[in-house]
Amino acid sequence: MHIKHLNLINFKNITQAEIEFSSGINCLVGENGAGKTNVLDAIYYLSFCKSYFNSVDSQNVTHEQEFFVVQGQYERQNEDEHIYCGLKKSQKKHFKRNKKEYGKLSEHIGLLPLVMISPSDEQLINEGSEQRRKYMDGVISQYDKPFLDDLMRYNRSLLQRNATLKQLKERQSRDFSMLDLWDEQLEQLAQRIYGKRIDFIKELVPVFQKYYAYISDGKEEIALNYKSHLHNGSLKEQLLEVRSKDAILGYTTKGVHKDDLELLLGGYPIKKIASQGQKKTFLIALKLAQYEFIHKHNGIKPIVLLDDIFDKLDDARSNRLLQLVSEDVFNQVFITDTNRSYLLDIVERTGKDFKLFDVAQGQVLAD
Structure with a gap:
């Protein structure tokens, strides 16, 4: 399973973006606050019907805007899946699979398995x-x-x-x-x-x-x-x-x-x-x-989101993690980092298909 296309309107600091992803590794490079993590959060949103970081939906709308839209086109078990979420402030959000709205959001959980690793995970500890x-x-x-x-x-x-x-x-x-x-x-x-x-x-x-x-x-x-x-x-x-x-x-x-x-x-x-x-x-x-x-347990390889993953890891641990990511056990992986040359060197060594995106002030551009 992998996400092929992501469309965002007024999601956090991203006013508009249309992104085509690799089925292998996707790298998002930019300064802190540029919007890299917001792209990952939008993908997370499509799996779990909520933000990884902010449970108040209205606070995920771009400042001074009244709504957001997050849409993703997936390939899942050799079939296309279109997932849509739209929210207007002070109104119920609409979550649809292939244009059909869910009766309960809980019905969607598990359809698009995903694992996210983020600095905010330290809350677990x-x-x-x-x-x-x-x-x-x-x-x-x-x-x-x-x-x-x-x-x-x-x-x-x-x-x-x-x-x-x-x-x-x-x-x-x-x-x-x-x-x-x-x-x-x-x-x-x-x-x-x-x-x-x-x-x-x-x-x-x-x-x-x-x-x-x-x-x-x-x-x-x-x-x-x-x-x-x-x-x-x-x-x-x-x-x-x-x-x-x-x-x-x-x-x-x-x-x-x-x-x-x-x-x-x-x-x-x-x-x-x-x-x-x-x-x-x-x-x-x-x-x-x-x-x-x-x-x-469900036979589908989850999408993996690695947000600022190499920070605070020494070279030895980073290299072992890199070896894991390059193995066939993982399918589609997203990685964010502020250091372009370092990240490019890492993913080139995996030998996997990859795409690199530059992110700045909420704009996402393919390299």
Whole structure:
């Protein structure tokens, strides 16, 4: 699978662009703030119906404009796919596949698998557990639609339980019977979500460790540990035990919405001891493992977006990453960098077909 053509109108700092891509490697070169990352984000948008960086759709519209359009022409399993997204401020966005609008955006997730590696991924290491849950759920959702449905239903039930808890708190009521329905629903949904997260991590870890060992030349040991309240048994029983506490706080303290991934380097939290290069290697290995996982489960090679990927990596790690990118395991790859000659040298060494684009002030020109 690959994207052949991208058309943008008023998307971030790009007022208008029509771009024809290579099915191999595509390089976008320009200064910081030129718009390179915005091109990658537009491609991401067509896969996930949202920006990688900004969840508020209206903020992705070019300043002083009222709408944006993002369109892509793909080749997927030897068939053409046309994906369209249009948004007017203060209105619902329209997302279409081959001119037919989706009833629910969740129906689109997984059609165009994609993996993005960006400097903002450091949030996985530096921020709270929500970022790491989003990582797990984002990967699983690309190949398992029932999981995504369960996750959405769980979140709706959680909102209802929290609303009930707030009412109990405001009324200073001890009538906890109102929670029975939500506890039962959360139990059933949580068990399925928990089981699929466990299976995902169990399969992901050895692949992740393989990639990290390759890029780092086997010099460091890393680990991922999945943490969940459900390790301790039935969620329904745990919710029963904390009802009084939850009623005082006004929100639910137990459940898969509190799950986390422990990221370890040499047995210690990577956040506390790792260098910038080690953190970047950790994240790259995690995303490459994600790529292999998705390819295995849905049979389609995801598009790979590498945003400013070589920064903070030493030459040895950069060269090993380059060797990985040049292998046939990857199909279409996008790379951004500020250094034209450095990037050109890198991609020429891969021996793959490539195109180079100069990006400046929101203008994208093929070399």
